[in-house]
Amino acid sequence: MDKEQTATYFSFFTEIGILDQLVSAGLEARLPAGLLMSHFTVINHLVRVGDGGTPLALARAFQVPKTTMTHTLAGLVKHGLAEMRPNPKDKRSKQVWLTEEGRSFRKVAIATAIPVFERVSRKIPAERLAEVLPLLQELRELLDEDRDAKD
Amino acid sequence: MDKEQTATYFSFFTEIGILDQLVSAGLEARLPAGLLMSHFTVINHLVRVGDGGTPLALARAFQVPKTTMTHTLAGLVKHGLAEMRPNPKDKRSKQVWLTEEGRSFRKVAIATAIPVFERVSRKIPAERLAEVLPLLQELRELLDEDRDAKD
DNA sequence: CTCCATTAGTACGATATCGCACTATTAAGT
DNA sequence: ACTTAATAGTGCGATATCGTACTAATGGAG
Numbered sequence: 103m104d105k106e107q108t109a110t111y112f113s114f115f116t117e118i119g120i121l122d123q124l125v126s127a128g129l130e131a132r133l134p135a136g137l138l139m140s141h142f143t144v145i146n147h148l149v150r151v152g153d154g155g156t157p158l159a160l161a162r163a164f165q166v167p168k169t170t171m172t173h174t175l176a177g178l179v180k181h182g183l184a185e186m187r188p189n190p191k192d193k194r195s196k197q198v199w200l201t202e203e204g205r206s207f208r209k210v211a212i213a214t215a216i217p218v219f220e221r222v223s224r225k226i227p228a229e230r231l232a233e234v235l236p237l238l239q240e241l242r243e244l245l246d247e248d249r250d251a252k253d
Numbered sequence: 254m255d256k257e258q259t260a261t262y263f264s265f266f267t268e269i270g271i272l273d274q275l276v277s278a279g280l281e282a283r284l285p286a287g288l289l290m291s292h293f294t295v296i297n298h299l300v301r302v303g304d305g306g307t308p309l310a311l312a313r314a315f316q317v318p319k320t321t322m323t324h325t326l327a328g329l330v331k332h333g334l335a336e337m338r339p340n341p342k343d344k345r346s347k348q349v350w351l352t353e354e355g356r357s358f359r360k361v362a363i364a365t366a367i368p369v370f371e372r373v374s375r376k377i378p379a380e381r382l383a384e385v386l387p388l389l390q391e392l393r394e395l396l397d398e399d400r401d402a403k404d
Numbered sequence: 405c406t407c408c409a410t411t412a413g414t415a416c417g418a419t420a421t422c423g424c425a426c427t428a429t430t431a432a433g434t
Numbered sequence: 435a436c437t438t439a440a441t442a443g444t445g446c447g448a449t450a451t452c453g454t455a456c457t458a459a460t461g462g463a464g
Contacts, residue, residue, distance in 0.1 A: 110379040111370040117389040122273035124396040127316040165278035219262040228261040238268040245275040
């Protein structure tokens with residue numbers, strides 16, 4: 103791979119990182135006290151993908167050590183946003199379920215971001231982002247598959 | 254803003270977050286022991302924007318508390334990747350300068366990512382990312398300006 | 405010049421994240 | 435069935451990140 107191509111990929115992912123930093127910091131500042139981005143992203147994942155999965159599955163989905171997920175889930179349970187149930191199929195394991203509070207928490211959190219979206223939309227309408235979305239999803243799936251690669 | 258537009262913005266930023274998570278976790282796993290993503294991103298920023306700035310300026314650039322930046326910079330100094338000098342224009346302040354080790358560390362770190370870029374390039378050539386890059390940069394600048402917004 | 409609000413950095417305690425080691429359970433080989 | 439390897443989750447100690455409070459220096463008002 104030549105230098106220019108490498109630079110393109112690297113610049114792209116650098117921008118991704120900066121964007122995530124800006125969005126995460128902005129959203130986290132609007133969350134209720136005691137709740138962090140990690141809590142929100144887990145809740146969001148459970149809504150998108152469906153709940154009832156195991157803590158370990160969540161840890162893998164987020165590329166995070168399972169001990170970290172244990173801690174994050176404990177926080178969600180403490181705030182009444184999720185509940186842990188024994189896994190009937192495996193006595194070692196558990197299931198993570200959203201509560202109603204968890205689902206409404208997500209809605210409220212997203213709602214707080216709408217003013218930001220509106221300011222962005224003056225310069226960048228939703229259609230322009232929608233055009234790019236498939237590329238991002240394709241890229242995400244590609245990197246997801248690539249996780250186990252050795253080098 | 255209607256529901257569909259909101260969903261588009263939100264999905265977009267969700268993808269951004271997932272992508273960053275995948276890329277960061279992958280790159281961090283390739284860094285030398287004791288060095289984290291925070292160290293790499295600061296080094297990278299210093300190369301891109303130029304060194305000699307103050308710790309506080311870095312903290313603001315990364316949307317991070319200044320105490321966090323103090324800690325991260327201490328790690329860079331400890332590993333010989335950067336050095337702190339007194340700021341001749343302000344005796345309260347300091348300047349952060351990259352060492353040669355710091356610059357070569359960045360090159361090595363980027364090089365370890367090239368295999369990933371190459372696997373991605375089989376499905377998504379650099380040109381397709383280059384097309385999208387201006388949009389990401391525009392979006393980043395927009396969000397950057399929006400930081401101080403009240404609601 | 406003096407006063408004092410502001411700013412740059414740090415010390416310190418609290419929480420988040422991580423790696424390692426351990427228990428309980430399951431799965432696999434014989 | 436028995437033995438062993440692999441898996442799911444947790445306890446615990448280490449480091450990262452964050453919020454508060456502090457010191458030193460700056461800069462502006464009078």
